[in-house]
Amino acid sequence: MTSNVEFDLLKSAITKDSTVFPNANVLIWIKERRDQIQASIKQIPLESMQHWNIEKKTQNIKHESGLFFSIEGIHVQTNWGKVKEWDQPIINQPEIGFLGFIAKKFNGVLHFLAQAKIEPGNINIVQISPTLQATKSNYSQVHRGKRPRYLEYFNGERYTHLLLDQLQSEQGARFLRKRNRNIIVELPQGEYIDDHQDFIWLTIGQLKELMRLDNIINMDTRTVISGISYGSYLADPLKAITVLAPTNKEPNLMLQSALNSQYAYQDFRSILSWITNLKSTYDLSVDRIALKQVSQWFESDGEICRVDGRYFSVIGVSSSIGNREVASWDQPMIKPAQEGLLAFIVRPINGVYHFLVQAKLEAGNFDIIELAPTVQCLTGNYRTGLNEYSVPFINDILSAPKKSILIDAMQSEEGGRFFKEQNRNMIIEVGESFPLKVDGNYCWMTLNQILRLIEFNNYLNISARSLISAIIFN
């Protein structure tokens, strides 16, 4: 890994505004894009969906082409946690899709080609997505859709410089072992891309600034951004800090955490061992079953819900979107029972921020456990007393004084599968009185250590990555 690339990425991350497309214009541009289209999105009964069938024998929900995805059931057994066995509906989408950004230097700073993307599940209809967001069914054009714009920069047809290329997991509680290819390619010097009204060039720093706002940057953008490992292997991180952030009298705690592992609370070997031990201790057995066999869930009024109304429901959605050309289609979606909370606690240890990372087992995980935020309550009721169990560290998050809140915004799950699902994303700083000793499924890590794990498949879950992407370095 050449440190030049990491230096370029870090420089883009600390560039918080740009004359190429200034922050002040971005919200106006999104509003314009939204105003240009007419969208009608409404819930319909599952059995009324055009081109989707409810299979007689199983009641599984499938597209008539056999493509895209299906809604099926799983039976789960594990020795993890308090609930050892359950059934649930799950999205089965075995294809690996592309989530890709094209990058290009303007005035020596990397800018990313961001798209104003319409999805039926999006809060506000339009959110900022990567340059390319395509399932295999999309990009192999097996259906009637158009060829995705800019596909040729990602599939090897056009020559580019590779900046990042990782397989990353989707929501383990909703998808069965789903992964996407997170990829960033840089245009060769001197090459240009024609302007298009739905695309603008933004620095990583600008994308991070926009993540301060609710529901502007979509989940796919956040997961790609989270995978960038700024300078894990830079020879001299303190020098990099001085070069990149000279206005800070002292190196910023978050930047130090990203670049520096020499002050880590525990070494990387111990972190890998902690993960190995958990994977050796806990079992996860998942059997695919027919949707109609899923116990505790039932269909009523054209949607599928849990008997107690908790977690989520599977609904039918009919969408009609466009300006001149109007696209209309039906599809099943996941609708959350309520909003959730994703939060990291960070604490300075030896003068460097450490993140309190949680190991978490979810039914759709590829490899038993993935690393999650300190608190991950997805559409479960997290207020004490209203949940079936108390959530560790929840009070540290909810009662944090304002000055300790580093990040706080509502962020959406992916709008192609999840219907208006948003979760509160928070990062909270705690002081040195916060106990260092934590339970066996928690671990203190520097951001550098987290980013080193992200490089490899299926270590950090999508909730953790969503929070990591929002971190601002100075």
Place this chain on the structure above:
Amino acid sequence: MTSNVEFDLLKSAITKDSTVFPNANVLIWIKERRDQIQASIKQIPLESMQHWNIEKKTQNIKHESGLFFSIEGIHVQTNWGKVKEWDQPIINQPEIGFLGFIAKKFNGVLHFLAQAKIEPGNINIVQISPTLQATKSNYSQVHRGKRPRYLEYFNGERYTHLLLDQLQSEQGARFLRKRNRNIIVELPQGEYIDDHQDFIWLTIGQLKELMRLDNIINMDTRTVISGISYGSYLADPLKAITVLAPTNKEPNLMLQSALNSQYAYQDFRSILSWITNLKSTYDLSVDRIALKQVSQWFESDGEICRVDGRYFSVIGVSSSIGNREVASWDQPMIKPAQEGLLAFIVRPINGVYHFLVQAKLEAGNFDIIELAPTVQCLTGNYRTGLNEYSVPFINDILSAPKKSILIDAMQSEEGGRFFKEQNRNMIIEVGESFPLKVDGNYCWMTLNQILRLIEFNNYLNISARSLISAIIFN
């Protein structure tokens, strides 16, 4: 990762003999251990095995306790390679076992506590194994066996320093997603372990010297040794070489390859992208089926074979082993149709050895593909003309001049499951006339890059690791 630990491990690896237990005595000790026991190991019909049942409905072979492992069938579909769909028997053993060494410094050099271990499938009955080699059924003592010796150093009961702790895969063509926990712990200074006639202390260098010989070091030892990443993160690899190997006028090509990534043919980012692309392109779908439904395989004369006699058969084995206390038991085992060949080609590029690594899909792989040696022919007939397809690079291996052969020995598969299975392990050096451009499922990597991947789960397959473990550094 502190570089001290890596320095200690590298020092042990280049220490090729020791006064603690000299090489000259090791073969004598193994012979003594072997002579002390009486062993009777014979093939019996599967249906005659005591305590094992052939399930009526499925013909799956299971222990009556439900523990240990079972022989089942799988139906495989993939878009990889020439054969897109097949059935085969497979070992299903969902538990993660321990393969663990205790290490201790003698005269400032790390020595590993090696065991003379008896397994029914071992060629020569006794081979050198790790300190602890235990399945979960063993170490949780759910059956009538004794508690494994030294378990307390690995399960947290005794305090130790952790040197390595990784999940690593077993044979993907034989096991369904099986993994073991490869672990090395160092005794705290001043602590001692009582001598036992079945255990001796050897340096990593001594273990490597013994791998020059046929079938002395068992597979479990080899996989643990392969996971040690000597100095991937040492600040100054060339300095380390000078300190550790001062007798070499020029730094040795293999040691440079292990320590140095700055002269790598391609950067680590590109290697991760190569793997990501293959995992995104190729599908592997494995359905568990009843053994009796496995097409092309049949039972005859108390064993299960393929109709054409190829690959392997499933046999019953009755063992009676011991001196004073005699242990007798029956179990199913895998018997290979013939011996195979595992070989890496290495080539100097920019003055540093690079390994020609092959991406390979096998039915039992945890994550679609794993990285294999340049040539991996397990019990397939690899001589040109006698196989169903020609094997790339096979002639470069088989016709290599003697001076180009860096490694050449017969090594056994694990003797607890595989009946006298041995494969020829080779590393062949080719010159700079060997073409650098290779097919898309091959990639040139330094040893440093390979060792960096091994740290994480399920990147290097067990055949590749077997070869990596045998590398001698100067």
